[in-house]
Amino acid sequence: MPSRWIIGLTSGSSADGVDAALLEIEGVGLNLKVRLAQALHQPYGAELRDMLVRASGPEPNDSREICLLHRLLGETFAAAARQVADRASFTLHKTQCIGCAGHTVRHDPEGRFPSTLALGMAAIVAERTGITTVHDFRSRDMAAGGQGAPLVALADFLLFRHLHESRVSLHLGGLARLVFLPRSSRVQEIQGFEAGPCNMLLDAFIRQATGGREGFDPGGKHAVQGRCLEPMLQRWLGHPYLLRRPPKSLPRHLFGEEFVAQVLRQARQENWSLHDLLCTATHFVASCITDSMRRYLPSGRLPDRVLLTGGGIRNGLLLHLLQQQLGAVPLDPTDVHGVPADFRKAVAIGVLTALCVDGVPANVPSATGAAGSRLLGAWTPGSPSNWARCLAWMAAQSVLPTANDG
Numbered sequence: 001m002p003s004r005w006i007i008g009l010t011s012g013s014s015a016d017g018v019d020a021a022l023l024e025i026e027g028v029g030l031n032l033k034v035r036l037a038q039a040l041h042q043p044y045g046a047e048l049r050d051m052l053v054r055a056s057g058p059e060p061n062d063s064r065e066i067c068l069l070h071r072l073l074g075e076t077f078a079a080a081a082r083q084v085a086d087r088a089s090f091t092l093h094k095t096q097c098i099g100c101a102g103h104t105v106r107h108d109p110e111g112r113f114p115s116t117l118a119l120g121m122a123a124i125v126a127e128r129t130g131i132t133t134v135h136d137f138r139s140r141d142m143a144a145g146g147q148g149a150p151l152v153a154l155a156d157f158l159l160f161r162h163l164h165e166s167r168v169s170l171h172l173g174g175l176a177r178l179v180f181l182p183r184s185s186r187v188q189e190i191q192g193f194e195a196g197p198c199n200m201l202l203d204a205f206i207r208q209a210t211g212g213r214e215g216f217d218p219g220g221k222h223a224v225q226g227r228c229l230e231p232m233l234q235r236w237l238g239h240p241y242l243l244r245r246p247p248k249s250l251p252r253h254l255f256g257e258e259f260v261a262q263v264l265r266q267a268r269q270e271n272w273s274l275h276d277l278l279c280t281a282t283h284f285v286a287s288c289i290t291d292s293m294r295r296y297l298p299s300g301r302l303p304d305r306v307l308l309t310g311g312g313i314r315n316g317l318l319l320h321l322l323q324q325q326l327g328a329v330p331l332d333p334t335d336v337h338g339v340p341a342d343f344r345k346a347v348a349i350g351v352l353t354a355l356c357v358d359g360v361p362a363n364v365p366s367a368t369g370a371a372g373s374r375l376l377g378a379w380t381p382g383s384p385s386n387w388a389r390c391l392a393w394m395a396a397q398s399v400l401p402t403a404n405d406g
Contacts, residue, residue: 006095007098008023008098009100010349013056014174017042018044022036022084023350034350036339038085048069056105056252058257066119078124096386096390097353097356101135103118103120104117107148109251120135122378130382131383134379139378144372146363149249154187154363160181165304167183167304179191180298190366191366198312199216201260202285204260210274216311220318222274222275223315226275226277226280227276228283229279232263306322308332308334309333356375359394360375
């Protein structure tokens with residue numbers, strides 16, 4: 001089976017920019033092997049980032065601005081795809097597909113009609129690059145009764161599983177997301193859920209408290225100067241979401257801008273410092289993660305190893321607290337396992353795209369709670385020649401193992 005080339009594009013909830021990964025993939029379906037050929041981060045400009053923050057906030061949004069943002073993000077994703085190919089001195093038209101996860105501005109898995117919305121016009125990506133673009137990965141899982149998260153559980157399984165040790169893939173992004181990878185390497189035993197907020201909460205505190213002058217706490221330097229407000233920490237840890245068994249994904253508004261604004265109002269009355277609030281919030285994030293591992297991992301015990309990704313790996317206080325609470329469990333950035341921690345999501349979206357092309361269901365019902373395995377992703381064809389190559393590839397595939405086959 002010849003190798004093929006796929007580009008994965010993602011935009012995290014911190015709204016700092018687009019991550020792009022150019023992958024060389026050998027094999028098909030659950031037997032594929034991945035090599036990261038090139039990756040890059042393309043930051044958003046200040047105006048675009050402000051639009052993203054408003055679109056994800058609690059206030060009603062102007063539909064004209066949402067529509068414009070959808071288009072502008074499409075242009076930004078397309079530019080990132082071209083740039084990652086250029087940086088690799090790679091001819092873009094050799095790419096089989098682009099996987100574009102978009103930027104999630106709403107994800108509400110609760111209520112009678114669970115819904116999700118990711119912006120980034122796939123038609124623009126396909127038009128600007130000429131490459132067939134796969135997008136809207138979450139929706140089919142949610143239509144089948146799932147949470148739409150953890151979206152990349154099967155990709156994590158293919159990238160990081162190990163025959164002799166159980167592992168947790170822990171993404172410290174806007175949210176803290178866990179995927180449990182059993183040592184048995186059986187897909188049906190994968191578990192996953194969102195343990196709680198992470199950078200989304202920490203960034204909102206410093207952004208609101210500084211009037212937008214600072215967007216995040218680099219390395220946790222402000223948080224480490226504070227003290228943990230224990231009564232507040234315990235009150236937050238009693239939140240009903242944290243006590244609910246998986247499958248579950250966190251509605252963004254529960255610990256979003258409105259939650260932070262309310263805490264800051266109380267802080268002014270109590271004379272709590274920003275350092276104290278950030279320290280308490282960091283303890284909260286760490287406790288959400290470690291408490292969830294102890295309560296909800298199917299093995300009934302901590303994993304043999306935790307693999308770390310996301311911007312939170314640069315928060316020294318958060319990593320110290322996690323190591324303190326997990327004891328002897330090794331904490332490894334995924335870099336030492338072949339995937340740069342900063343680009344794990346873009347790589348994983350590339351893997352989901354390959355599975356889509358191969359006709360392999362990529363959701364994991366044991367993690368998302370969906371009624372069954374489903375193909376993930378919607379298609380926007382690229383140029384006629386590229387689309388013809390995609391169709392020929394799909395037609396050539398024999399019956400492949402699915403997630404239910406293990």
